[in-house]
Amino acid sequence: MANQEHLDVLKQGVAEWNEWRKQYPKRRIGTNRWGAYEISANLDDADLSGVNLSGANLSCTSMNRANLSGADLSGADLSHAHLSHANMSSENAKQSFLFNADALYTDLSGANLSYAFLKYADLSGAHLRNANLRGADLGGTDLRRANLMGADLSGAKVYHTIFADLDLRRVKGLAQVFHRGPSLVTLYTVQLPQDGSALHFLRGTGMPEEWISFWRSTMMHPIQYHSCFISYSSKDEALARRLHADLQDQGVRCWFAPEDLKIGDKIRARIDEAIHLQDKLLLLLSEQALASNWVEAEVEAALEKEMDQQREVLFPVRLDESVMQASQAWAKQLRRTRHIGDFTRWTDPQEYQRAFERLLHDLKTEAERKYENHQT
Numbered sequence: 315m316a317n318q319e320h321l322d323v324l325k326q327g328v329a330e331w332n333e334w335r336k337q338y339p340k341r342r343i344g345t346n347r348w349g350a351y352e353i354s355a356n357l358d359d360a361d362l363s364g365v366n367l368s369g370a371n372l373s374c375t376s377m378n379r380a381n382l383s384g385a386d387l388s389g390a391d392l393s394h395a396h397l398s399h400a401n402m403s404s405e406n407a408k409q410s411f412l413f414n415a416d417a418l419y420t421d422l423s424g425a426n427l428s429y430a431f432l433k434y435a436d437l438s439g440a441h442l443r444n445a446n447l448r449g450a451d452l453g454g455t456d457l458r459r460a461n462l463m464g465a466d467l468s469g470a471k472v473y474h475t476i477f478a479d480l481d482l483r484r485v486k487g488l489a490q491v492f493h494r495g496p497s498l499v500t501l502y503t504v505q506l507p508q509d510g511s512a513l514h515f516l517r518g519t520g521m522p523e524e525w526i527s528f529w530r531s532t533m534m535h536p537i538q539y540h541s542c543f544i545s546y547s548s549k550d551e552a553l554a555r556r557l558h559a560d561l562q563d564q565g566v567r568c569w570f571a572p573e574d575l576k577i578g579d580k581i582r583a584r585i586d587e588a589i590h591l592q593d594k595l596l597l598l599l600s601e602q603a604l605a606s607n608w609v610e611a612e613v614e615a616a617l618e619k620e621m622d623q624q625r626e627v628l629f630p631v632r633l634d635e636s637v638m639q640a641s642q643a644w645a646k647q648l649r650r651t652r653h654i655g656d657f658t659r660w661t662d663p664q665e666y667q668r669a670f671e672r673l674l675h676d677l678k679t680e681a682e683r684k685y686e687n688h689q690t
Contacts, residue, residue: 496520
């Protein structure tokens with residue numbers, strides 16, 4: 315049976331409840347299960363940390379911005395409840411429990427559910443927009459029709475989780491979801507991002523590879539990139555080769571002299587032809603490149619192509635700060651007229667990945683940008 319004193323204080327309102335909690339901070343709340351009791355009070359901004367609400371009927375209850383850290387909501391009826399921006403995080407190891415809770419169509423927008431225990435909770439149709447679900451236990455959780463726009467799933471634990479009628483395109487940390495076992499995914503009702511995180515996620519759920527291949531060929535929009543020719547000094551060949559391989563892996567058609575020149579080709583003529591055939595000239599600017607007559611000639615060819623075709627061809631990135639102080643006329647022109655990409659810390663894996671993703675973004679075709687704008 316529920317503790318009647320606690321119920322009576324709750325029903326007086328949030329101000330009275332919070333004041334009572336301040337007076338009795340160490341009082342154990344909800345020692346007995348509240349079970350059949352219906353909590354009909356407005357609990358916005360209430361301090362419910364550590365409260366035992368297991369089995370309580372909280373249907374349609376408003377608990378916006380409430381502190382539910384460490385609260386036990388196991389088996390509670392939270393259907394159509396409002397918990398927008400509520401705090402259910404495991405701060406100070408006070409983990410919130412929503413084990414087997416019914417949270418059908420509950421508003422949890424912006425709620426802090428980090429490391430919350432949501433195992434087998436019914437979150438179907440729940441509003442989880444911008445919710446923090448980092449490290450949350452979503453084992454067996456029903457996420458059908460939930461709104462996960464902007465939600466952070468980094469490190470969330472999933473297994474036997476139901477993913478259906480969902481839009482996962484703007485979920486954060488999808489590639490960092492921790493798959494502890496297989497989950498149920500209905501491919502034809504789930505919208506996934508158009509990048510490698512979707513493939514990583516599907517493989518983690520135990521999806522058969524042939525199904526993933528079918529989805530990839532029929533549902534995944536192939537990102538359209540401009541083709542490019544990589545211009546560089548021989549001293550910077552390590553980065554040129556790395557960029558060439560990584561761009562090819564992402565579906566970017568790219569070309570550079572050591573890899574693609576055929577035996578017997580006249581080098582200068584073949585490079586001029588390559589520059590004219592490709593959409594962009596990716597220019598790797600370094601102290602060595604600035605001193606290279608070869609690179610200078612390639613830049614001049616690209617600038618000539620820009621004048622002839624009235625479109626931007628030259629795509630410069632810097633490997634050091636030399637170009638920012640260079641005295642050559644073409645280098646000065648680049649500083650005045652172009653955004654110069656930053657690969658100055660390319661030996662750092664994280665910095666390289668950040669710069670590479672920006673490069674990929676900038677190499678997208680105009681048609682691809684229109685497609686993305688249409689999707690948003």
